[in-house]
Amino acid sequence: MHIDQLEKRWAGIALGIAGFFVAVILGSALFHGIHAPSNVETIDSAKLHLSEEFAEDKLGASTNPDGSVTVRMVAGRYGFYPKTLTLPAETKLTFRWVSLDVIHGVHIPMTNMSTMIVPGYVAQVQTELHHAGDYPLLCNEYCGMGHAHMWSNIKVVSKAQWEALNKQRGANHG
Amino acid sequence: MDNSVEKKLALTHFWVAFGAFGLAAVMGLYQVIERSGFFGFLESREVYYASVSTHGVLMGFVLTTFFIMGFGYYVATSSLKLPVWNKTFAWTGFGVALAGVVMAALPLLFGQASVLFTFYPPLKAHPLFYIGATLLVVGSWFWCVSMIVMYMQWKKANPGVPVPLAMFATTGNAILWLWTSAGVAAEVLFQLIPWALGWIDTIDAGLARTLFAWTLHPIVYFWLIPSYTAFYCLVPKQAGGFLFSDEMARAAFILLVVFSLPIGFHHLYMDPEQGHGWKLLHAVGTFVVTLPTFITGFTVIASLEIAGRLNGGKGLFGWIAALPWSNPLVLALILGLLMLIFGGFGGLINASYAMNAMVHNTAWISGHFHLIFGGTTVIMYFGIAYYFWPVLSGKPLYCPSLAIAQLWSWFIGMIIMTTPWHILGLLGQPRRIDSVHYNNLLTLSWEPYEVTMIFGGLILLGSAGLLVYILYKTQISQESYQGEIEYAEPIHAVKDLPNYLNSFGLWNAIIAVFMLIAFGYPILQFFLMETFGSGRWGV
Numbered sequence: 001m002h003i004d005q006l007e008k009r010w011a012g013i014a015l016g017i018a019g020f021f022v023a024v025i026l027g028s029a030l031f032h033g034i035h036a037p038s039n040v041e042t043i044d045s046a047k048l049h050l051s052e053e054f055a056e057d058k059l060g061a062s063t064n065p066d067g068s069v070t071v072r073m074v075a076g077r078y079g080f081y082p083k084t085l086t087l088p089a090e091t092k093l094t095f096r097w098v099s100l101d102v103i104h105g106v107h108i109p110m111t112n113m114s115t116m117i118v119p120g121y122v123a124q125v126q127t128e129l130h131h132a133g134d135y136p137l138l139c140n141e142y143c144g145m146g147h148a149h150m151w152s153n154i155k156v157v158s159k160a161q162w163e164a165l166n167k168q169r170g171a172n173h174g
Numbered sequence: 175m176d177n178s179v180e181k182k183l184a185l186t187h188f189w190v191a192f193g194a195f196g197l198a199a200v201m202g203l204y205q206v207i208e209r210s211g212f213f214g215f216l217e218s219r220e221v222y223y224a225s226v227s228t229h230g231v232l233m234g235f236v237l238t239t240f241f242i243m244g245f246g247y248y249v250a251t252s253s254l255k256l257p258v259w260n261k262t263f264a265w266t267g268f269g270v271a272l273a274g275v276v277m278a279a280l281p282l283l284f285g286q287a288s289v290l291f292t293f294y295p296p297l298k299a300h301p302l303f304y305i306g307a308t309l310l311v312v313g314s315w316f317w318c319v320s321m322i323v324m325y326m327q328w329k330k331a332n333p334g335v336p337v338p339l340a341m342f343a344t345t346g347n348a349i350l351w352l353w354t355s356a357g358v359a360a361e362v363l364f365q366l367i368p369w370a371l372g373w374i375d376t377i378d379a380g381l382a383r384t385l386f387a388w389t390l391h392p393i394v395y396f397w398l399i400p401s402y403t404a405f406y407c408l409v410p411k412q413a414g415g416f417l418f419s420d421e422m423a424r425a426a427f428i429l430l431v432v433f434s435l436p437i438g439f440h441h442l443y444m445d446p447e448q449g450h451g452w453k454l455l456h457a458v459g460t461f462v463v464t465l466p467t468f469i470t471g472f473t474v475i476a477s478l479e480i481a482g483r484l485n486g487g488k489g490l491f492g493w494i495a496a497l498p499w500s501n502p503l504v505l506a507l508i509l510g511l512l513m514l515i516f517g518g519f520g521g522l523i524n525a526s527y528a529m530n531a532m533v534h535n536t537a538w539i540s541g542h543f544h545l546i547f548g549g550t551t552v553i554m555y556f557g558i559a560y561y562f563w564p565v566l567s568g569k570p571l572y573c574p575s576l577a578i579a580q581l582w583s584w585f586i587g588m589i590i591m592t593t594p595w596h597i598l599g600l601l602g603q604p605r606r607i608d609s610v611h612y613n614n615l616l617t618l619s620w621e622p623y624e625v626t627m628i629f630g631g632l633i634l635l636g637s638a639g640l641l642v643y644i645l646y647k648t649q650i651s652q653e654s655y656q657g658e659i660e661y662a663e664p665i666h667a668v669k670d671l672p673n674y675l676n677s678f679g680l681w682n683a684i685i686a687v688f689m690l691i692a693f694g695y696p697i698l699q700f701f702l703m704e705t706f707g708s709g710r711w712g713v
Contacts, residue, residue, distance in 0.1 A: 001675070002666045007422050007472065014468035018461045025461075025527045029454055034528045036443040038450035040699070044706040077711075102711050103294050103379055105444070105535045109602020109616060112531040116445045118379050119296060119708040123446035136614045140535035140604035142290050144297065144713050145219050148607035153614075 037115045039124035043098055048074060054098050061087055063166065068092035075117045076100030078146035080137050085154045088162030089132050097123040104150070105141035116141060129156045180251040180258050183265070185566040187244025188559065190272060191237045192642060195552075198232035199638035201225045206591070206631035210624040211609050222608040223288040223713065230291030231282060233548070235310060236275055238397045241555050243268070243317040245400045246344045248562065250321060252659045253338040253407075254328045259320055267316025274309025277302050288713045290606065292386065293366070295377045296708040301370040308362050311355050321348035329677075336671045339420055340407040340661055346431045347399040349678055350392055353435050353685060357388025357693075369710070376707025380447030381700040387438040388693055391460075395434040397547060399427070401510065401554035405474045408561065409507045410662035413497055415481025418473045420664035424675045426473070429466040432681055436692035437463060443530045452696050457527040459692070467518065474511070480665070502577045506557025509585040510550045517546030520596065538599020540606075545592040553584055556641055562659070563648050570655040572647035580644060583637040591630025594623035 028034040048054040054074055060082050061071045069091055074081045076099065087093065097106060099119040107114035108129070115123040129135075139150035157165070207213055208222050251258050258264055281287040281300035289299045293307075325345040329337060337345070361382050369377045406423045410416055417423065439456030442448050482493025498504050520542040523529050533539065560577050564570055571577065599605075603620055610617050674680050 001421055001671060002419075003421055004419055006476070007419055007469075010472045011422075011465075011469060014465055014472075017468065018464050021464075021522065021526070022458050022461045025457055026454070028528060029450075035450040036453045036527055036530065037446070038448060038453060039446055040449050040703075041446070042703060042705050045708055046706070101708070102296050103383075105604070107531075107534070107536070107602070107604070112528075114444055114531040114534050116442075116535075118383065118446055120378060120706045121380055121446040134614075136602075136612055136616065138602065138604045138612065140606075141294070142223075142297075142606040144711070145223065145288075148219070148609050149611050151612050151614075 037123060037125040039122065041122040041124070042120055043122050045099055045101070045119040048098055048100060053096075056081075060085060068094065070094045070096065072096045074098055074100055075104040075106060075139070075150075077102065077144050078139070078150040080106065080139075080150070080152040083152050085152070086162070086165065087129065087154055087156050088159050089129050089156050090159050091128065091162070093127055093129065095123075095125045095127070097125075102143045103141050104139050104143050106137055107140050108135045108137060108154070111135070114140075132156050132158050132161075175251075175255060175257070177251055177257075179261055180248060181566045181568075183258060183261070183268070184244040184248040184562070187240045187247070187268065188562070188566070190275075191240035191244065191555075192559065192645060194232040194236035194240070194275075196638055196642045198229045198237070199635050201229040201232075203631040203635040205229065206624075206627045209608055209610075210621075210628055212625070212628075217609060219608045220285055220288070223290070224282065224285040226606065226608075227288045227290050228279070228282045231278065231307075234291050234397075235307070237552075237555075239271065239310060239314050242347065242396065242400055243271075243314060245403075245558060245562075246317060246321055246348070248566070248659070249340045249344050249403065250324045253340045253661060254324060256324055256328060259323045259327065263316060264320055267313045267320070269313070270316065271310050271313025274306045274311075274313060276306070277309060278306025280306075292390075294386070295366060295369070295379055295382050296711045297713055298370060298710045299713070301367065304362055304366045304370055308359070308367070311359060314351065314355070318348040318352050321345050336420075336668045336676050338661065339417075339423055339664075340403055342424060342676070343399055343403045343406070343427045346427045346678065347396060347403075349682065350399070350431045350434065351396045353689070354389050354392040354396060357385045357438075361385035376709055378700055378705050378707045380445075380705065381697070383442065383445060384448065384693075384696055384700075387441045389438070390441050391438040392434040394547065395430050395463075397551050399430065400558065401551050402427070402430070402470060404503065404554050404558050404561075405470060405507060406477075407661050408558070408659070409474070409503055410477040410481060411660050412501050412503045412561070413478055413481035414485050415477060415662075417662045417664040418476040418480065419666075420668045421671070421675060422469055422473050424671075426466040426469045428675070428681060429469075430463070431678075432685055432688070433459060433462045433466075435685055436688040439692070439696075440525050440527075440530070443527065444534045447700075448696055452692075454527060456692065457525065460525045464518075464522070467514075471511070471514075474507070477662070478507075500574070500578060502560035502571075502574065502581060503557040505578060505581050506553050506560075509581060510553045510557075513545055513549035513553070513585070513588065517542060517550060521546065533599050535605050536599035537595050537603040537605050541592040541595025541599060544595065545588060549585070549588045549592070553581060553588075556581060556584065559641070559645060563645055564655045565657050565659055567649050568654055568656070569648050569651040570653050572644050572651060576640065577644055580637050580640040583633055583640070587630050587633030587637055589630075591627050591634060594626045594630075598623050 097117045099117045104117040115125045137152045281303045287299035287303035289297045368374045437459040440460045482496040485496040487493030487496025
């Protein structure tokens with residue numbers, strides 16, 4: 001069998017390039033905890049309104065004892081509920097999403113908040129939003145005729161503003 | 175050897191493939207115009223999603239499957255110098271696949287299967303759509319059996335002799351497809367069809383997505399392998415040279431077949447139903463698949479350089495100018511490689527475990543696969559068609575300069591259409607939307623890109639029309655042409671090939687182990703934990 005010297009060298013280089021990419025991915029995953037959103041947790045989509053966590057009055061943002069914020073939202077054709085939301089910047093956010101019906105996807109443009117919302121499962125994403133402003137939440141998986149109408153808004157405010165808001169209301173809701 | 179039956183078999187498959195392609199191209203133009211929102215009278219989400227679904231099925235499943243089958247039959251008979259095994263069997267496969275296409279087309283065209291070509295449940299299409307799609311796959315299994323039988327026949331008659339590279343690659347593709355299609359076949363047979371017919375009430379969308387992901391990435395290599403076969407086995411000869419290395423080509427094909435199978439999970443990076451450990455494992459596997467592509471780039475460019483220098487090209491880059499740019503197959507390769515470089519870069523971003531979050535399900539993805547599949551893979555199908563048509567039909571190619579114009583226009587149209595798509599993705603546009611209803615400043619910035627895409631779509635439709643026109647004019651010509659497919663010779667003749675580069679036995683065992691590791695528990699988990707299915711939702 002004949003393999004050219006040049007080809008051997010190139011195969012080595014190609015292996016090096018792929019190895020480098022893999023090393024970067026493994027390094028950021030294992031040492032910095034940067035992971036794709038994954039959280040194998042099932043839920044009965046037909047009974048969300050009866051559940052502890054995703055009943056209507058439990059939806060939205062709530063502050064945890066450690067100062068982080070958990071955001072619970074329901075996706076259903078054709079909207080994300082609650083429809084509007086205020087969130088703090090520079091704060092650890094845990095988004096928890098469930099679907100009422102079919103598969104949806106959600107992302108906030110220009111951020112890394114992105115996940116699929118598969119009926120029967122709770123999708124969870126942890127991230128921080130760095131810039132205050134109004135952001136849309138867009139459905140990015142085809143979910144039926146109204147797919148392009150499926151969006152909501154969130155308002156990201158500075159941490160100080162968020163705290164002031166919460167003090168005023170005396171509640172955990174944003 | 176009289177190949178007339180094989181020629182007819184291959185040509186019939188090719189006509190179905192390019193007929194589907196021509197129809198789908200018309201829908202493609204409609205879609206870029208509709209979604210721009212600039213022509214109010216064309217706006218209809220019902221028509222749009224029916225059109226997108228049909229376009230995707232025709233391009234992704236019909237064009238590819240029929241092209242690959244036709245190409246495979248003729249590669250087998252011309253490289254092995256054997257008649258196609260059991261011609262009735264081959265025609266039956268064709269008939270089953272075609273019946274499937276017609277069956278799936280009915281609900282698609284009536285808007286009863288607007289579930290797009292990925293048909294993610296619990297969106298539900300008419301049962302005929304799922305049954306038709308299944309028959310298309312079953313028809314292609316006939317082809318897989320034919321390829322494997324012919325490969326075995328030849329090996330038995332020529333013990334210890336290396337199988338011709340083109341047939342080695344084609345058999346590898348048949349094996350890849352059998353392994354690959356098992357995932358979607360399980361989804362359709364055990365989940366979708368019983369559910370669409372109402373025999374079961376609910377469906378586990380997470381399991382369905384996992385099974386689909388099994389098929390979803392290797393299918394891309396099923397589409398790509400004929401193009402790679404042309405890269406290695408046809409183009410070097412057409413360019414006036416030799417194949418740089420036969421052994422490395424075999425290694426690249428084996429790497430593609432073995433490693434493209436257990437890596438489909440990167441389509442699930444953003445999904446909740448699989449744990450991140452599995453995703454990370456698949457991310458590593460995904461990068462292994464860059465290796466055969468890197469090797470292919472090197473070997474093919476080296477083969478082109480040899481050809482260019484034999485043609486008299488001098489200096490560092492002089493050989494590029496000395497290539498026969500007026501040969502459609504060579505030009506298709508050059509343009510295909512350029513698109514592979516751009517598209518491959520995007521693919522590396524998609525494959526990157528965490529970076530994927532920025533582009534997942536945005537317009538970027540549509541841009542990426544139109545560049546790499548609609549570009550690289552399909553432009554090689556055109557090049558192959560221009561090379562095969564005279565041989566198969568016995569008529570000289572109608573107006574070769576028009577074929578050159580067609581290839582250039584496809585390349586230019588694809589660049590004009592996919593560049594804005596990539597930018598739209600980075601600007602946050604979701605994929606698969608029929609129009610823009612978001613009352614947000616951000617969406618204003620999308621408009622100029624939507625306009626640009628219409629120009630790309632116009633050029634592409636013109637180019638598609640030109641292709642079908644050239645093939646048709648060739649077919650009806652009164653002149654006659656005598657010629658056979660010529661395969662490229664390697665610089666160093668292949669001798670004493672180790673068995674693992676001439677046979678798939680060992681590799682099938684390795685694939686089985688890899689598949690068990692990669693998909694065993696991730697599928698089993700749905701039966702171990704308490705899951706909740708979802709009901710039927712129309713579109």
